[in-house]
Amino acid sequence: xxxxxRRERLAAVAPERLAELDADDEAxxxxxxxxxxxxxxxxxxxxxxxxxxxxxxxxxxxxAVIGTYKERYxxxxxxxxxxxxxxxKRPDLDAYDAILxxxxxxxxxxxxxxxxxxxxxxxxxHARELIDRGGAYTCDLPAAEFSELxxxxxxxxxRNTDPDTVREEFEAMVDGEYDAGGMTLRVKTDIEHPNPxxxxxxxxxxxxxxxxxxxxxxxxxxxMLDFQSGIDDHLTGVTHIxxxxxxxxxxxxxxFVYDYFDWExxxxxxxxxxxxxxxxVDLSTSTIKALIDAGELAGWDDPHAPxxxxxxxxxxxxxxxxxxxxxxxxxxxxxxxxxSSVYANxxxxxxxxxxxxxxxxxxxxDPAVELPxxxxxxxxxxxxxxxxxxxxxxxxxTIPAGRVVVESSDLPPAGERVWLxxxxxxxxxxxxxxxxxxxxxxxxxxxxxxxxxxxxxESLRTLLRTVEGNVRGYAEPAVAAVDVDTVVQFxxxxxxxxxxxxxxxxxxxxGPDGDEDLVAYYAHP
RNA sequence: GCUCUGGUAGUGUAGUCCGGCCAAUCAUAUUGCCUUCUCGAGGCAAUGACCGGGGUUCAAAUCCCCGCCGGAGCACCA
Numbered sequence: 354x355x356x357x358x359r360r361e362r363l364a365a366v367a368p369e370r371l372a373e374l375d376a377d378d379e380a381x382x383x384x385x386x387x388x389x390x391x392x393x394x395x396x397x398x399x400x401x402x403x404x405x406x407x408x409x410x411x412x413x414x415x416x417a418v419i420g421t422y423k424e425r426y427x428x429x430x431x432x433x434x435x436x437x438x439x440x441x442k443r444p445d446l447d448a449y450d451a452i453l454x455x456x457x458x459x460x461x462x463x464x465x466x467x468x469x470x471x472x473x474x475x476x477x478x479h480a481r482e483l484i485d486r487g488g489a490y491t492c493d494l495p496a497a498e499f500s501e502l503x504x505x506x507x508x509x510x511x512r513n514t515d516p517d518t519v520r521e522e523f524e525a526m527v528d529g530e531y532d533a534g535g536m537t538l539r540v541k542t543d544i545e546h547p548n549p550x551x552x553x554x555x556x557x558x559x560x561x562x563x564x565x566x567x568x569x570x571x572x573x574x575x576x577m578l579d580f581q582s583g584i585d586d587h588l589t590g591v592t593h594i595x596x597x598x599x600x601x602x603x604x605x606x607x608x609f610v611y612d613y614f615d616w617e618x619x620x621x622x623x624x625x626x627x628x629x630x631x632x633x634v635d636l637s638t639s640t641i642k643a644l645i646d647a648g649e650l651a652g653w654d655d656p657h658a659p660x661x662x663x664x665x666x667x668x669x670x671x672x673x674x675x676x677x678x679x680x681x682x683x684x685x686x687x688x689x690x691x692x693s694s695v696y697a698n699x700x701x702x703x704x705x706x707x708x709x710x711x712x713x714x715x716x717x718x719d720p721a722v723e724l725p726x727x728x729x730x731x732x733x734x735x736x737x738x739x740x741x742x743x744x745x746x747x748x749x750x751t752i753p754a755g756r757v758v759v760e761s762s763d764l765p766p767a768g769e770r771v772w773l774x775x776x777x778x779x780x781x782x783x784x785x786x787x788x789x790x791x792x793x794x795x796x797x798x799x800x801x802x803x804x805x806x807x808x809x810x811e812s813l814r815t816l817l818r819t820v821e822g823n824v825r826g827y828a829e830p831a832v833a834a835v836d837v838d839t840v841v842q843f844x845x846x847x848x849x850x851x852x853x854x855x856x857x858x859x860x861x862x863x864g865p866d867g868d869e870d871l872v873a874y875y876a877h878p
Numbered sequence: 879g880c881u882c883u884g885g886u887a888g889u890g891u892a893g894u895c896c897g898g899c900c901a902a903u904c905a906u907a908u909u910g911c912c913u914u915c916u917c918g919a920g921g922c923a924a925u926g927a928c929c930g931g932g933g934u935u936c937a938a939a940u941c942c943c944c945g946c947c948g949g950a951g952c953a954c955c956a
Binding site: 384401402403405435436437438440441442492495496499500503504533534535536537546547548549550551552554555557558559560575577578582597598599600601602603605623625626630677680681682684685686687688689690691693694696697698700704709738739742743772773774775776777792793794796797802803804805842844845846847848877878 | 882907956
């Protein structure tokens, strides 16, 4: 019985069962598990990037997951830049917009964008109130000394400073009267807590280096992530927090502050780190930045760079990355993302749109070879393969024959035949290809391969940039009429994005030399 | 050392809360076959996993105990 027939039968006998089945099917489509205590229309989540550079591929996971939940629950997506360290994690002024662009490419738009460095006064106000509630004290102990006491479960001698003094010293911090390292504000938690990570943690510290954003450059007293993030999550109404396992103690720390304020803590989910196969570059913004500075990567969108900008330039759609990221689920263990899964998702999305063209590669171990097609006047003067095998309505391309170029490994031994795709069967005669008026059945019979080819004249000198390196070759003339930024399939080579038709020379070794007619970026097979 | 947290095929995931319909789902990968024109596309098929050992039970991926192996935190970083 066919599916449709079964459904009809079931609808007649037990319509309520059919509804149940449909409900199950719908649940199955949910790749991600449901959020705990999530209320339709009332879910608020945030991505909280540190703006220190454009995003690497792993960063796509947060907007992918938050965006997916936002759609499921009709919720809200906040992008909050946690830029509270002007020194060791110094923000990069270009990164704010770069990250928003990356989010847009992934197909999401934050409902709200905020910057922690705009909100210092808010954090100060909450610190004052926390002090008034007896939840914090100023502490001038050097970090190492406090650490020693803390590990022994011993309190700082400043722990019981009277509230007026604490308040006074905190105002002095705000006014910038201490140097870096001179004074901190600590949250009073439990100095004997079994988990040493939770004992009297620092909420504010002094930093001498001015913040790169002009509006925040005068501040010297900066909140630590756990304080700032805890306050902001509450103030912005965040209901569900997702963060990495490296922050798994954050919620426990922040709960002390929430308890002082009598706030309710949001739901928290943790996930592990993402690793990528295929790349030999670490998934780390600072590593990528260093490689760019050293000239080993041409930029954030270099095909070797494991960045969002790079896959974007290669013609991979943001939605394909989102698919793969949500397929990773929410497990707390570390996961390896196979790039092949991103490629498979992208292929699903681009295959139907991507028209087909030929690119003959000219590689050191498999050079392009040039041969004339000779005939007895019966040969057509051009090949006409379809633009897309599934869409005959898109028409054919015209590839002039005459002198042609093929890849050496596609050239049969002398005396053997090969089928030039879209043109016809030829025999390799040593220094020429002799046209044979053969039927396509010779291909069906199995001893003639179908290969791609381009004419010598009018083909485009092409530089194809791949993750493994640059490849040169010749693209068929029809490619010249395609718009840049289009994703096409070079048959038997793979999907590529046409990047530019008049690239300037660069000093990159083996990079564009200025003579190319086309530079394309390789996406995947 | 202290404190968290995890372990299902090559990879990711479903199932674990409430034991049976799980000789275990889906995707990807790999391999093979097919195609009047892509042998790196497409279609079809095959391959492949419950960390180990005990226990409870008629029945364990699922519950209990003991191991083994991972990951994270203990910053005046985020």
